[in-house]
Amino acid sequence: MTVSRRPADKRTFFDKLWDLHRILTRDDGATLLWVDRHFIHEGSHHAFANLAARNLPVAHPELTFGVADHYVPTRPDAVPTDSIARMILTLSENTARYGITLFGRGDPRQGIVHVVGPEQGLTLPGLLVVCGDSHTATHGALGAYAFGIGATEVAHVLATQTIWQKKPKQMRLVVDGRLMPGIGAKDVALNWISRLGADGARGHVVEYDGTAIRGLTVEGRLTLCNLSIEGGARSGLIAPDETTLNWIKGRPFAPTGSDWERAAEGFLALAGDDDAGFDREVRLTADEIAPIVTWGTSPEEALPITATLPDPAREPDPAKASRIAASLDYMGLTPGRSLEGIEIDQIFIGSCTNARIEDLRSAAAVLAGRRSKVPGLVSPGSTLVKSQAEQEGLDRIFMDAGLEWVGSGCSMCVGMNGDLVAPGKRCASTTNRNFRGRQGQGARTHLVSPAMAAAAAVTGTLTDVRKLLRGRC
Amino acid sequence: MAGWTRHDGLAVALPLENIDTDQLIPARFMSTPRSAGYGGFLLHDLRRDRDGRLDPDFPLNRPEAAGASILIAGRNFGAGSSREAAVYALVDAGFRVVIAPSFGDIFAANAVNNGLLPAPLSAERIAPLLARGPVRLLVDLATGSIAGDGVSERFALDPVWTQKLICGWDDIDLTRSCADAIATFAERRRAEAPWVWSQAS
Numbered sequence: 001m002t003v004s005r006r007p008a009d010k011r012t013f014f015d016k017l018w019d020l021h022r023i024l025t026r027d028d029g030a031t032l033l034w035v036d037r038h039f040i041h042e043g044s045h046h047a048f049a050n051l052a053a054r055n056l057p058v059a060h061p062e063l064t065f066g067v068a069d070h071y072v073p074t075r076p077d078a079v080p081t082d083s084i085a086r087m088i089l090t091l092s093e094n095t096a097r098y099g100i101t102l103f104g105r106g107d108p109r110q111g112i113v114h115v116v117g118p119e120q121g122l123t124l125p126g127l128l129v130v131c132g133d134s135h136t137a138t139h140g141a142l143g144a145y146a147f148g149i150g151a152t153e154v155a156h157v158l159a160t161q162t163i164w165q166k167k168p169k170q171m172r173l174v175v176d177g178r179l180m181p182g183i184g185a186k187d188v189a190l191n192w193i194s195r196l197g198a199d200g201a202r203g204h205v206v207e208y209d210g211t212a213i214r215g216l217t218v219e220g221r222l223t224l225c226n227l228s229i230e231g232g233a234r235s236g237l238i239a240p241d242e243t244t245l246n247w248i249k250g251r252p253f254a255p256t257g258s259d260w261e262r263a264a265e266g267f268l269a270l271a272g273d274d275d276a277g278f279d280r281e282v283r284l285t286a287d288e289i290a291p292i293v294t295w296g297t298s299p300e301e302a303l304p305i306t307a308t309l310p311d312p313a314r315e316p317d318p319a320k321a322s323r324i325a326a327s328l329d330y331m332g333l334t335p336g337r338s339l340e341g342i343e344i345d346q347i348f349i350g351s352c353t354n355a356r357i358e359d360l361r362s363a364a365a366v367l368a369g370r371r372s373k374v375p376g377l378v379s380p381g382s383t384l385v386k387s388q389a390e391q392e393g394l395d396r397i398f399m400d401a402g403l404e405w406v407g408s409g410c411s412m413c414v415g416m417n418g419d420l421v422a423p424g425k426r427c428a429s430t431t432n433r434n435f436r437g438r439q440g441q442g443a444r445t446h447l448v449s450p451a452m453a454a455a456a457a458v459t460g461t462l463t464d465v466r467k468l469l470r471g472r473c
Numbered sequence: 474m475a476g477w478t479r480h481d482g483l484a485v486a487l488p489l490e491n492i493d494t495d496q497l498i499p500a501r502f503m504s505t506p507r508s509a510g511y512g513g514f515l516l517h518d519l520r521r522d523r524d525g526r527l528d529p530d531f532p533l534n535r536p537e538a539a540g541a542s543i544l545i546a547g548r549n550f551g552a553g554s555s556r557e558a559a560v561y562a563l564v565d566a567g568f569r570v571v572i573a574p575s576f577g578d579i580f581a582a583n584a585v586n587n588g589l590l591p592a593p594l595s596a597e598r599i600a601p602l603l604a605r606g607p608v609r610l611l612v613d614l615a616t617g618s619i620a621g622d623g624v625s626e627r628f629a630l631d632p633v634w635t636q637k638l639i640c641g642w643d644d645i646d647l648t649r650s651c652a653d654a655i656a657t658f659a660e661r662r663r664a665e666a667p668w669v670w671s672q673a674s
Contacts, residue, residue, distance in 0.1 A: 023651070023655055026633075029633065032648065034658055034662055046557065054645070056645070063669070086504065087504050120673070124668065124669075134553065149555060149582075150555050150586065153583075153586070155645065156644050156645050161659070162648055162651075162655055164644060166633065198549055199548060199549040202577075202578060234578050253671055253674075254671075256671075260668075263668050298493075300491075414500050414554075415501070433495065433553060433554075435496065435553060437495055437499050441501075441523070442523070
């Protein structure tokens with residue numbers, strides 16, 4: 001890691017984004033920033049209650065977009081409990097009351113907020129995007145400054161269309177080289193988080209760059225930026241390039257005609273100046289990255305699939321040893337054994353991390369013509385992704401393998417809609433958090449890429465997907 | 474929200490790292506209205522067994538921890554989601570201060586917005602505190618000090634946050650006093666980037 005100087009006359013991509021939205025800065029450094037795009041979901045009910053109690057209007061309903069995702073039932077025959085139904089209804093009522101566009105249950109554009117925003121062209125380079133959800137970092141993949149906020153801040157944005165922030169530090173994470181077949185953005189993300197720690201980038205915005213990053217598709221970039229929060233950064237960023245523009249052009253809310261020409265030129269000009277310095281720089285080499293899987297209860301507790309589990313008895317630091325022992329105990333694993341071959345009970349493919357069309361394609365490439373040895377749920381990131389996957393015949397591959405093909409929503413990532421992993425059960429999951437109890441009380445989560453989840457399904461154990469890809473790609 | 478400058482309370486140690494927001498309040502409780510009180514959900518699955526019975530050995534459940542209002546924990550406290558309910562659970566359970574080597578960024582901002590102080594103290598300074606049983610501490614925001622029973626520590630908090638906690642400031646009222654600057658900015662933004670306002674085609 002290196003620390004570089006920051007020349008005053010040179011600006012990074014993030015410096016430019018910050019300056020574009022700065023309304024005023026107080027003497028103490030607190031800066032009032034303009035919010036271009038505010039996404040809300042069912043969790044916004046606390047903020048609307050705050051607004052109603054003060055009898056305040058929503059300042060800019062035309063810049064606010066609602067999406068039902070956290071509590072939406074995904075199985076066609078699911079009957080929502082009263083409290084789940086109430087959460088979805090409350091979002092409908094609140095958005096209707098204030099004139100906010102809602103992509104609700106039954107809308108063909110419905111899906112997970114961090115899939116829908118980019119998909120609809122609501123997320124654009126140069127925008128400041130906030131949402132009461134930590135994975136708002138996702139939108140940085142398209143060159144937006146995007147970060148998650150709490151309920152009090154959601155109320156503030158609704159009332160003022162602004163947010164107070166102190167300028168974070170900047171870290172550049174450069175990944176050069178070429179990713180090997182079977183290795184994706186999920187592996188890159190878990191790799192850096194396991195090296196730097198779950199609080200490794202705390203207080204920093206992370207700008208991703210390097211040939212391996214530039215070579216990622218937008219879907220891969222969204223996955224990478226999505227996971228920035230798991231390394232402690234509130235935001236991840238990738239400066240807009242031709243890949244970004246090609247992906248955005250023609251989406252429903254994207255600028256058109258002469259507006260597009262003008263906007264696109266401005267988007268490309270946002271890239272950081274040469275020689276603009278960062279507070280920190282970290283470099284990784286792409287071809288050294290293997291498929292990675294978490295073994296513990298924090299995203300930092302991750303290792304290449306070829307590795308063996310850590311042994312607390314070999315850890316000199318007693319605090320670290322006890323943390324390892326506690327994680328292994330919760331996960332029902334023994335020290336020193338191989339990660340590969342650990343038997344799993346089920347798989348889940350979905351979430352704002354890995355439920356885009358390319359994620360489904362990469363899982364289907366492994367599953368095609370094969371049967372899953374364990375039950376599993378495949379939940380596309382949006383209703384539009386679901387339609388596209390069905391047009392491509394991916395749904396048949398999943399169902400022929402014996403997996404459930406369901407509707408879009410946050411589903412088994414956080415289990416708020418009732419899709420849960422039973423106590424003590426082990427799930428290979430494409431989600432973002434392996435926290436204790438995240439997928440259900442006592443649930444054991446191994447975070448993996450979609451291809452790795454598919455490989456785990458085929459063998460019923462954690463498996464190096466590269467073995468199953470031979471002759472396939 | 475009422476502000477505060479000094480807090481005198483019982484501190485209880487929870488010697489765990491990475492206590493994330495899913496542990497602070499499991500997702501299944503989050504559709505509960507706040508008026509019902511979130512204190513009973515705090516660290517629910519760590520404090521209780523599958524049948525909901527309190528684990529008598531868990532630090533927060535021990536009789537000597539009754540009435541604790543200061544929590545001391547390991548690094549990366551409050552990692553994870555933006556759920557402010559994690560802070561509501563702490564506040565409703567009577568906590569006013571959390572002392573840890575580092576905090577999840579969103580959690581820390583949420584804490585300050587609810588009058589809960591996230592006081593950073595290095596892992597080395599915290600280690601002896603984590604090893605002790607409940608201890609009475611006086612936390613002073615104005616001087617950034619933690620004192621009592623052989624303890625004398627200083628912490629550095631962002632001055633904006635210190636002021637917010639002391640004054641019990643509400644950001645919405647504060648920001649509404651900047652209405653003219655916001656309106657001017659919005660007009661300029663709309664001229665420079667009209668596509669931000671574009672409707673679906």
